[in-house]
Amino acid sequence: MLFNSIDFAIFLPIVFALYWLLTRYPLRAQNSLLVIASYVFYGWWDWRFLSLILFSTVVDYCIGVYLNKLSDDRKRKYLLWTSIGVNIGLLMFFKYFNFFVDNFVTAFTFFGAAIKPTSLNIILPVGISFYTFQTLSYTIDVYKRKLEPTHDFIQFSAFVSFFPQLVAGPIERATSLLPQFTMKRKFDKIQAADGMRQILWGLFKKIIVADNCAKYVNVIFENYETMSGSSLMLGAVLFAFQIYGDFSGYSDIGIGTARLFGFNLMQNFAFPYFSRDIAEFWRRWHISLSTWFRDYVYIPLGGSKGSILFQIRNVFVIFLVSGFWHGANWTFIVWGAINALLFLPLLIGKRNRVHKDIVAKDSSLPSFFDFVKILMTFILTCIAWVFFRSDTISDAYHYLAKMINISAFDYPIELQTYVYVFLVFFVIMEWLGRRQQYAIEKTLINYPRFFRWSFYYAITMIIFLYGGETQNFIYFQF
Amino acid sequence: MRNFIFKVILFSILIVVSFLYLYSKRSNPLVDNFTTHNNNYEIINLGNSHGANIKYRDNKGKRFQRAGNTLYYDLQNYKYLQEHLVDNAMVIIPVSYFSFGLDENRTDYIDPNAFVNYYYMFLPSSSIYNYSFKKNIQVYLNKVKENYHSVIDERFFLVEKKVNDSLSLEEKLEHHAKMRSETHKIMAEYSDPEKNVIYLSALIEDIIKNGHQPVLLTMPYADHYNSKFSEAWLDEHYYQYMNKIIDTYQVPYLNYSVDERISTNDSLFSNSDHLNDKGRIYFSDILFEDLRKIQVLNQ
Incomplete structure (x- = not known):
């Protein structure tokens, strides 16, 4: 079920009403409802893949329980690797099987050996990369004894399948989300109103920003050979907006929805395009995935300790794995490698943690140098995005090469004026709200009620009247 | 809470x-055409945009064609309109080269809003092919x-599109014919023709059963357009089915597709497969005269 669909608009109020009607019953009733609702939400897309979630849930629930009981380190390690094997195995099969087969064939052909490959027609289950990582975090944390395993299967099922973040994150840590299923939830109208606001802003990002950019991005990337350099530049910039609006919009809707049910999910995007270097960008972009990799891959590898070569290796590992996580295509791996290359000078110069706070924290505008840094970081990010968006590395290379010629000074393809208007409005709102969890969290809080309601009304009408053609969320494919 | x-x-609520x-600010003339009736009709036509070629001189006749319309919806539209027809009324069914390949489910070859979606606004849900409540809301x-x-x-916000007027009428028609014929061939070859034969048969049977008169019609096309279809192609995708229907039901059939009075005269066309205003009047005079000749039209 898509967040931006009529189905969800009907589904959400029904689940919300039932959920809060169950407050007088034991907590298990609310958790059970969440499990049922989450399975309906997921099954709406393809009910057959519910078995995968159920399988993952049962395996990790049992392993969690046994990990706690056992004291023999060898056996505990064996259980941990079983969980990792099952989860990563599912991911590898559904997401990467054909990629590996194709590449083996290519490699064998290169060395003169002809083999007949068996490629399978595998459908990628929506959100598999997200929920497998979430359950893995549970097993690893239980193994490390950072978390007591739950003995309540319903609670654990609700944690794994919680519909607001099931298919595209944020990838929640068991230490943060699981305890919330054990506590009695009370309706908090401030939290619920905040949730509604965040859903509204998420829908704006998705439907107005991302979907409107998508129609031009698709045309430009699919016909890049015939486009002027200026159009290609525009395409790269619009894709930067599209992917941010799409993914952070989904996160906002997910986080806002969770708030309606009394849950707090982690912030997944913290205004990444206002970053002053790539290191800051990666602290602000897809935070739940970056911190997952940091905690479960980067730090166990040694992190930033050890020799400089060791550190470089770790950085490359983390960015390449992150790229590969996004999809079974070399373009994602190159995208990860480019980000690693952009990150390395900062690491070597020990400047990767210079910008910890948001830009212009105590002023309304950035300094000139900060502005230039933001612009440079954005340009570098856009270049990397070209690899992310292109079908092949060759396409991305030619796209970038075609950008740099005299046609870069031509008029780019014509966009409808309202697209520019809404993009400028979006950037302004994001800038004004950059110190908050999301752009309109508190920006309007001190304004009179009439003004606030007018603003929300205008945003809602804009979403309906200027929404681009419905596109799937990009991150669903990951 | x-x-x-x-x-x-x-x-x-707001x-x-x-x-x-x-919603109430502006009505849709296409929907209004189907929902507003001042009297009972003696003659109507169904069909796709080619149906617009007929021009009625008085309010005894009315056009009920829809762009890209399928034979399935011709049948549904007739069922919807039948109560507004007088006894013995004539129902003209224009059938185009692509009609037998159309699919009542498919909306992607033209703007979906201009086609099936509007039927949600006046046809009963039982007449809508694969009716969906969700789609109804979306419409x-x-x-x-x-x-x-x-x-x-x-x-x-919207900038008017510049029209390229540098081409001569002949060049324009030729250019249009090339483009349209390619699209129409794709449409004709898309779906199962037998299914459309069944819909057309059901329509004719319904018309006869209700005491109305069916007339099959092939509209006039410019030579530019006709020349893009080989005889073999037309036989395979069009005439074999038309002949089958005519043989079965013995209904009057008038074919103006290559009528030299019209198809060779570029000045009668607004594009290669649609007549302009002058062409409509000229063609309609010929049509009604011929209907009188074959004694299906009295006056």
Whole structure:
């Protein structure tokens, strides 16, 4: 079920009403409802893949329980690797099987050996990369004894399948989300109103920003050979907006929805395009995935300790794995490698943690140098995005090469004026709200009620009247 | 909680009222054509955009064609309209080269809003192929959106498209014919023709059963357009099915597709497969005269 669909608009109020009607019953009733609702939400897309979630849930629930009981380190390690094997195995099969087969064939052909490959027609289950990582975090944390395993299967099922973040994150840590299923939830109208606001802003990002950019991005990337350099530049910039609006919009809707049910999910995007270097960008972009990799891959590898070569290796590992996580295509791996290359000078110069706070924290505008840094970081990010968006590395290379010629000074393809208007409005709102969890969290809080309601009304009408053609969320494919 | 729900409902009402206002702001002439009837008709025509070639001189006749229309919806439209026809009324069914390949489910070869979606606005749900409640809501929301954009947006945002007038009429028709014929061939080869034969047969049977007179018609096309279809192609995708129907039901059939009085005269066409105003009047005079000749039209 898509967040931006009529189905969800009907589904959400029904689940919300039932959920809060169950407050007088034991907590298990609310958790059970969440499990049922989450399975309906997921099954709406393809009910057959519910078995995968159920399988993952049962395996990790049992392993969690046994990990706690056992004291023999060898056996505990064996259980941990079983969980990792099952989860990563599912991911590898559904997401990467054909990629590996194709590449083996290519490699064998290169060395003169002809083999007949068996490629399978595998459908990628929506959100598999997200929920497998979430359950893995549970097993690893239980193994490390950072978390007591739950003995309540319903609670654990609700944690794994919680519909607001099931298919595209944020990838929640068991230490943060699981305890919330054990506590009695009370309706908090401030939290619920905040949730509604965040859903509204998420829908704006998705439907107005991302979907409107998508129609031009698709045309430009699919016909890049015939486009002027200026159009290609525009395409790269619009894709930067599209992917941010799409993914952070989904996160906002997910986080806002969770708030309606009394849950707090982690912030997944913290205004990444206002970053002053790539290191800051990666602290602000897809935070739940970056911190997952940091905690479960980067730090166990040694992190930033050890020799400089060791550190470089770790950085490359983390960015390449992150790229590969996004999809079974070399373009994602190159995208990860480019980000690693952009990150390395900062690491070597020990400047990767210079910008910890948001830009212009105590002023309304950035300094000139900060502005230039933001612009440079954005340009570098856009270049990397070209690899992310292109079908092949060759396409991305030619796209970038075609950008740099005299046609870069031509008029780019014509966009409808309202697209520019809404993009400028979006950037302004994001800038004004950059110190908050999301752009309109508190920006309007001190304004009179009439003004606030007018603003929300205008945003809602804009979403309906200027929404681009419905596109799937990009991150669903990951 | 009560306060929160009250505010959400209030806000939703505000949005719904705005939608209703926008919805009522502008009616859709295409839908109005099917829903507004001043009297009972003696003659009507169904069909796709080619049906617009017929021009009725008085309000005894009316056009009920729809762009890209399928034979399935010709049948449904007739069922919807039959109560507005006088006894013995004539029902002209224009059938185009691509008609037997059309699919009642497919909407992607033309703007979906111009086609099936509008049927949600007046046909009963039982007449809609694969009716979906979700789509029904979407159709109404699209109407709100469309009304808003037509009323307000055009003034501020939309730039008029420049028309290339440098081409001669002949060149324009030739260019158009090339483009259209390719699209029409794709449409003709898309779906199962036998299914459309069944729909057309059901339509003819219904018309006869209700005491009305069916007339099959192939519209006039410019030579530019006709020349893009080989005889073999037309036999395979069009005439074999038309002949089958005519043989079965013995209904009058008038074929103007290559009528030299019209198809060789470029000045009668607005594009390669549609007549302009002058062409419509000229063709309609010929049509009604021929209908009188074969004694299916009395006056």
